[in-house]
Amino acid sequence: MAVAYIDWSAMEFLIGASLSDGHCGPVNRMLEMYQSGDPYLSFAKAVGAVPSSATKSSHGAVRDLYKNMLLAVQYGMQTETLAARLGVTTLEAHEMLAQHRAQFRQYWTWSDDWVQHALQTGVMRTAFGWHHRTGTVEFNDRSIRNWPIQAAGADILRIACIMAHRRGIKLLAPVHDAVLIEAPTERIDADVALMREIMRRASRIVLNADADGSHELRTNFEIVRYPDRYAFDTRGTKIWCEVMDQLAAVDSKRRKIA
Numbered sequence: 001m002a003v004a005y006i007d008w009s010a011m012e013f014l015i016g017a018s019l020s021d022g023h024c025g026p027v028n029r030m031l032e033m034y035q036s037g038d039p040y041l042s043f044a045k046a047v048g049a050v051p052s053s054a055t056k057s058s059h060g061a062v063r064d065l066y067k068n069m070l071l072a073v074q075y076g077m078q079t080e081t082l083a084a085r086l087g088v089t090t091l092e093a094h095e096m097l098a099q100h101r102a103q104f105r106q107y108w109t110w111s112d113d114w115v116q117h118a119l120q121t122g123v124m125r126t127a128f129g130w131h132h133r134t135g136t137v138e139f140n141d142r143s144i145r146n147w148p149i150q151a152a153g154a155d156i157l158r159i160a161c162i163m164a165h166r167r168g169i170k171l172l173a174p175v176h177d178a179v180l181i182e183a184p185t186e187r188i189d190a191d192v193a194l195m196r197e198i199m200r201r202a203s204r205i206v207l208n209a210d211a212d213g214s215h216e217l218r219t220n221f222e223i224v225r226y227p228d229r230y231a232f233d234t235r236g237t238k239i240w241c242e243v244m245d246q247l248a249a250v251d252s253k254r255r256k257i258a
Contacts, residue, residue: 002188002225006195007178008156008203009218013039015152016074018207018215020110029103031214040067047099066096073100074149076142111145118144126151127206128159152206153177156217160195160202169195185225192221 017030033039033046041059044050044066050059065086072082073096083093101108118124118134124147125131132151134144157174164171164179169191172180179199183191196219203217224230231237 001182002185002223003172003180003182003230004188004192004195004221004223005175005178005180005230006192006199006219006221007175008199009220010034010039011153011156011177011217012071012074012149014203014215014217015149015156015207016107019148019152020104020107021215023106023110023113028106030107035214038063040064040070043070043099043103046103069096070100073097074146076145114148115141115144118147124148124151126155127208128155130155156199156202156206159205160199163198163202164195167194167198169198180230188223188225192223196221 013030014034017028017034021028021031029046030039033042036042038056041050041054041056041063044059044062045052045054049066050062054062056063065088068086069082072085077085079090079093079097082088082097083090086093086096088096114124122135123131123133124144126148130151132139132147139147153176157177157179160179161171161174164181170182172182174180179195181191181195199219200216204215207215207217222230229240231240
């Protein structure tokens, strides 16, 4: 057997770009950066943090810094918390937040309007009818701003899972912005291709993608065939080894008792 991990590329970034598209202005810088292929590096270039010739290989550390910043800002993270998260000074964090607002004025206008509407009406809704009332203690400005992004992502994931099940794909797990599937080794490539198409279509449905595919989420994938084991990254490998060591210790203790 084989497993495949398939994830949407920069999902939350494009959702923010799509939901705010056409809101108080024709130019959508977020959408342009997503279409560049690497929105995080594109942003770093736009603010002069890296040269225009920079690549993920040549400036990976700076790219990762801005990736974490871009995602954190969409969660509503403020200066002090952002500085601690990124390991930078509060002045640098403040400058990053200012850069985000300067680059993405359309997004912030939409986000501010979303908060005001949610507070005035007392309810938030997704395009597919999932709703939540805002008059509860868990909702504040940050959670209200983040809710439409996460809720639209949930709509996309749910639709993709339903479509995958109907097409006979074996889903092992949804993973926030990804899915883990299983198939016989000889069929895994075909199932990955089908799943990626399903995930593409699900994003088009929720984000109301244009014919040019400008609001369409890309996907990445990784296939692991038996006898190899899947590990998300070095952390996954570390956890796997720790669990196996613990199981070995328990097994050894049982053998001694027996």
